[in-house]
Amino acid sequence: MTKCAECDKDFDVSDARDEYRAEWSAADEAGEYDELYEGALCGSCALSQTGSNLNAGQAIMMVNGDMDYDQNHVDMYL
Numbered sequence: 001m002t003k004c005a006e007c008d009k010d011f012d013v014s015d016a017r018d019e020y021r022a023e024w025s026a027a028d029e030a031g032e033y034d035e036l037y038e039g040a041l042c043g044s045c046a047l048s049q050t051g052s053n054l055n056a057g058q059a060i061m062m063v064n065g066d067m068d069y070d071q072n073h074v075d076m077y078l
């Protein structure tokens with residue numbers, strides 16, 4: 001068992017990896033659990049971290065004009 005750096009919960013890395021993969025497929029822009037969080041974050045923290053990274057990335061694209069601008073999204077994630 002490993003302790004999650006985010007929520008202090010004990011977790012199993014292979015469970016976290018499975019949980020992550022169930023949500024994001026390897027081909028997604030989200031990236032792989034092993035690449036990003038290897039053993040540092042539990043499944044649910046890794047999922048929420050990736051979710052906020054993706055949302056922040058989209059907000060930056062909106063500001064740069066690479067994506068349709070959504071003020072609410074930008075306010076929330078930047």
Ligand SMILES: [Zn+2]
Pocket residue numbers: 004005006007008009041042043044045046
């Ligand atoms: Zn956690």
